[in-house]
Amino acid sequence: MSNDRATGDDVRVQECPGGPLLVRGAAAWVDRDGTEHPVTRPVVAVCRCDRSQRQPWCDGTHKFVTPEASGRATA
Template identity: 55%
Template sequence: MTGEPRAARTEEVVVTACPDGPLLVRGPVRLVDLAGREIERHRATVALCRCGGTAIPPWCDGTHKVNGYRSGDGS
């Protein structure tokens, strides 16, 4: 618990680069595809693929664990 009011925490967008894995996106962010269409989110926190191997883009499906993806930047 950070002591911040709950409303203040829910307005913040946080993107966490998991080492050798996805980008975890938390908060009220709007995701759009290349055509500008909104991508519907079903969860408050989503995992976006960085390895390019997912079968369910843009979401991570864990493929990075089997295809040897390395972020190479320490994150």
């Protein structure tokens, strides 16, 4: 997650405690491998627990993962 980043002119990022990042205004999300994922919605939820089956997007799996098990999403 540390090398992940959003592209766009007016990007705003909000951490959801124990869940994803809410990213507003992004044109794309670039994951840690450098793959660019186009963003077509005003707000997207980016997975921080690494358990989503729809990476890089949150699919709600974090609700079933404890912060201790994931090592992430502890905000």
